[in-house]
Amino acid sequence: MSEDFPSRSHCPINYALESFGDKWTLLIIRDLMFKTKTSFNEFLSSNEKISTNILADRLRRLESLGIVSKEVSDENRSKLIYSLTRKGRDLLPIMMEITQWSGRYDPQTNAPEALLKRLEADKLGLIKDIEAGWEHK
Amino acid sequence: MSEDFPSRSHCPINYALESFGDKWTLLIIRDLMFKTKTSFNEFLSSNEKISTNILADRLRRLESLGIVSKEVSDENRSKLIYSLTRKGRDLLPIMMEITQWSGRYDPQTNAPEALLKRLEADKLGLIKDIEAGWEHK
DNA sequence: CCAAAGCACTTGCATTTTGCAAGCTCTTTT
DNA sequence: AAAAGAGCTTGCAAAATGCAAGTGCTTTGG
Structure with missing residues (x-):
């Protein structure tokens, strides 16, 4: 985690916008939080039809911000399980x-x-x- | 007010994203809500440096969504006063x-x-x- | 009453981000 | 050994953004 993006200000509203202020990020968080989705292909299947490149980018970003973490699935080692960190659950x-x-x-x-x-x-x-x-x- | 944007879904999270899910809109709402800013040039002067075309676009959009309203200033008829509607204050x-x-x-x-x-x-x-x-x- | 300044934009154009389709790599299943 | 599943990457067109300049109304100051 941790990566720096050039920040416009340290206003708390702006911090949030720079964390999840776009059309897609909160949908991924929603899926993790309420729909028990945990994998790339599950996120892809949501109604709003996110595309694969954007999804990969946002997951990377959420990880770097410490909002999401990923680990290899126990049953299937080609599968990754995404989950919310404390910061994400908050x-x-x-x-x-x-x-x-x-x-x-x-x-x-x-x-x-x-x-x-x-x-x-x-x-x-x-x-x-x-x-x-x-x-x- | 009222304008239709093609909606991706009627998920409540998505409704919010389609209302203010971008890098700028919430900053304008912040300025209206907490910084007692009410005019175009005041919004322009915020730390995050929004540009004039984006600001004009977002104000138009917020009006069409019924979150912001505008009226001509009493003292100066070339000045517009923006304010939050009930929907915006909520x-x-x-x-x-x-x-x-x-x-x-x-x-x-x-x-x-x-x-x-x-x-x-x-x-x-x-x-x-x-x-x-x-x-x- | 005229010039300058204030206010709210619009326009044009380069840069960046997004959306879409296809392809690639590594498991895992059959 | 071949096909399917999972998580991406790549290429390219289209849309959104950022920046600088300009426009058209007041309003103010001399």
């Missing part, structure tokens, strides 16, 4: 706020009604529950 | 979570220590206070 509250905002403003959102309800009623509890699910994994 | 929790995450992971962050402390201790109270400041404005 993006959960951001993802939840984004989900809530989009759920409120996208008339066609496919965010599950139950999830949106829980976000309104008990966001912190929900976040804790999701994190708990990661602990004993 | 991005505050996302901005706060981003600030907290970046504050935690950017060793050089310039997020004020006091703000980060308050975010750890009483995020909801902080958000309420900021929103209250907007009410009687």
Whole structure:
């Protein structure tokens, strides 16, 4: 990990933009976080149709930022398993706020009604529950 | 407002990306939300040095999405005042979570220590206070 | 009342990033 | 030994960005 990109400023919003401010990176994080996808070909199969060169680039970038790590699969040594680091898992509250905002403003959102309800009623509890699910994994 | 962009999916994360998933949009929202900037030239003067054509494009886009609105200034009729709509102000929790995450992971962050402390201790109270400041404005 | 300055852009063009299709290398399965 | 799966890389066209200059309205100062 660790690589330096010329930084425009050290504003916290800008730091986030330089980490995941593009059209694709957060989708990969979403897949890792909520869809239990872990491999190159699984990311490729998502609805938004990322292309292979962009996916390879973003995974490399996420690794260099310490948000994602990869390891060789136990069962199949030609397969790589990607996963979120602590830094990546700490993006959960951001993802939840984004989900809530989009759920409120996208008339066609496919965010599950139950999830949106829980976000309104008990966001912190929900976040804790999701994190708990990661602990004993 | 309202314009249609061909949408890749109705995933809530993707909706957010299609609203502000680029290197500049969130900086404009930051300036409107926290730096009391309201005009084209003020946005231009930010540290990150956005160029005029991109700024014009993003403001147009934010208006068409209903996140920002503009009106002619009372004192100076050649000046336009940009402001956040309700939809835009509702991005505050996302901005706060981003600030907290970046504050935690950017060793050089310039997020004020006091703000980060308050975010750890009483995020909801902080958000309420900021929103209250907007009410009687 | 006219010239200069302020404000919000637009335009043109070079550079960079993206999107798409094809191909390549190394396992693993049959 | 051949085919299939997994994770890429490469080449090229198209789109987005960055930079510098210019345009068309106010508004201000003399």
